[in-house]
Amino acid sequence: MHVGVMFANGGRSADAEHATELAVAAEDVGFESLWAVQHVAMPVEHASRYPYAADGTIPGGAAIAIPDPLVWLAWAGALTSRIRLATGILILPQQHPLVVAKQMATLDRLTGGRVILGVGAGWLREEFDAIGAGFDGRGSRLDEGIEVVRRAWAPGPTTFEGKHVRFAAVHVEPKPASSIPIVIGGHSDAAARRAGRLADGFFPLACQGERLIHLVNTVRAQSRRVGRDPNTIEITVDAPHTAEEADVQATLNVDRIVINAPNVPTYSIRASLEARLVEINALLR
Numbered sequence: 001m002h003v004g005v006m007f008a009n010g011g012r013s014a015d016a017e018h019a020t021e022l023a024v025a026a027e028d029v030g031f032e033s034l035w036a037v038q039h040v041a042m043p044v045e046h047a048s049r050y051p052y053a054a055d056g057t058i059p060g061g062a063a064i065a066i067p068d069p070l071v072w073l074a075w076a077g078a079l080t081s082r083i084r085l086a087t088g089i090l091i092l093p094q095q096h097p098l099v100v101a102k103q104m105a106t107l108d109r110l111t112g113g114r115v116i117l118g119v120g121a122g123w124l125r126e127e128f129d130a131i132g133a134g135f136d137g138r139g140s141r142l143d144e145g146i147e148v149v150r151r152a153w154a155p156g157p158t159t160f161e162g163k164h165v166r167f168a169a170v171h172v173e174p175k176p177a178s179s180i181p182i183v184i185g186g187h188s189d190a191a192a193r194r195a196g197r198l199a200d201g202f203f204p205l206a207c208q209g210e211r212l213i214h215l216v217n218t219v220r221a222q223s224r225r226v227g228r229d230p231n232t233i234e235i236t237v238d239a240p241h242t243a244e245e246a247d248v249q250a251t252l253n254v255d256r257i258v259i260n261a262p263n264v265p266t267y268s269i270r271a272s273l274e275a276r277l278v279e280i281n282a283l284l285r
Contacts, residue, residue, distance in 0.1 A: 002256040003280060004033035004236070005273075006088060006205075009072040011263060014065035016075075018266045023076035025270040027083040029277060033116065034076055035088030035258060036069035043126035051123050051187055052206040070103050077111035086116035088203060088236075088258075089185035093121060093138035094131060097145035097165060098172060101152035105176045113178030118203060119146065120185040139190060140164065146182060146198050153180065183236065187211075189218055196222025201234035201255075208245050212237060216252050239280055246283040 005026050013019045026034060042062040049056030058064070073085040085107065092100060100117075108115040121138045122128065128135040144162045151158040152172040159169045183201035184194050195202035196219040204215045220230035236256040240246040249257065257280065262272035 001254075001284060002032035003030075003239070003277065004035055004084075004086070004256055004258040005031050005261050006035045006238075006258040007037055008034040008076070008261045009036040009067045009069055010261065011060060011064055012266070013072070013261065014067050018269070019067075019072065019075060020079055021266050021269045022261060023079050023083070025273055027080045029270065029273045031083060031273065031277070032256065033084035033086050033258075034073070035086045035118065036072050037066060037088060038069045038090045039066045039124070039127060040091075040094065041127055041130045042066070043124070043130060046124060046126040048124045048126060070107060073115075074107055074110070077107065077114065081112070082114075084114045084116055085111060086183070087118045088183075088205075089118040089120040091122040092119040092145040092149075093141040094128060094133045097148035098152055098167070098170070100145070101149040101172055104149070104180060105153060105172070105174055108176040108178060108180055109174050111177075113176070115176070115178070115180050116183060116201075117149070117180050118183040118185050118201075120191065137164070139194075143194065143198065149182070181234065183234070187215070189215070192216075192218035193222045195219045195233060196228070196230075197226050199233065201236060203236040206238060208238065208240070209248060212248060213252065216254075240283050243283060250284075 013022055044062055050058045069087050077085050104115055104117050121142050125135040141164045144164050148160050148165055153176050157169045157171050160167055181200035183203050184191055184199040185203040185205060187204055187207055192215045202219045207215055216235055219233055223230040223233055235254040237249055237254050239257045239259045240249055259276050264272045
């Protein structure tokens with residue numbers, strides 16, 4: 001069972017000292033991965049509901065610091081040598097997939113093949129509006145974007161003629177150092193089906209119990225329908241808070257759990273990570 005750190009680039013980790021300590025301590029203590037979130041612009045007011053909190057609001061408010069995930073992961077990657085570097089998640093329909101392919105391949109080459117690309121459709125319409133990206137049809141753009149990224153990582157030049165993305169033959173270099181896994185993040189049935197069809201992994205954030213069982217079963221059923229082996233799709237979930245949640249995750253044979261990055265002063269990060277890992281291991285026994 002892998003254990004990662006989620007929201008690694010949020011809040012306090014906008015500062016270099018804190019980001020450094022979090023990345024180095026997480027690797028030293030034994031965490032397997034760091035997951036960095038993305039929001040380019042947070043609207044001061046929005047009608048869209050944050051789907052991972054009961055009150056529909058973002059923890060920390062709209063003004064919380066959210067550094068660019070790829071820049072932050074590059075910083076973390078330069079400070080470490082083993083821990084994996086993941087976007088969790090990057091909102092692929094907001095950007096051109098060739099740019100993402102180039103960025104991720106570069107990061108993977110520079111960090112020795114440690115990158116995981118987590119992508120999702122996004123939920124914040126007002127953010128899409130602010131940066132001039134269309135909110136409607138974002139699922140279809142996500143599907144195309146995943147295909148474009150994979151083609152760009154393959155040997156030689158690539159071309160694409162889709163509904164949203166079109167280009168003649170181009171070289172996108174360098175290629176990744178490894179086969180970068182693509183993980184779909186999301187809490188909906190649509191996200192689960194997309195993971196079953198297209199992805200190497202699924203990350204149903206903030207789901208436990210019956211909802212988690214339903215989504216994981218949806219991923220695996222969809223993978224069988226399209227002729228894929230469901231056992232090849234890696235499942236990443238939030239860390240359990242109770243023995244019952246741990247039992248559900250064990251029954252589902254999840255591959256990775258993630259904890260939230262500790263919201264503590266820099267000098268307390270290492271001790272907080274160590275304590276959290278002890279708690280998790282006790283629940284998983």
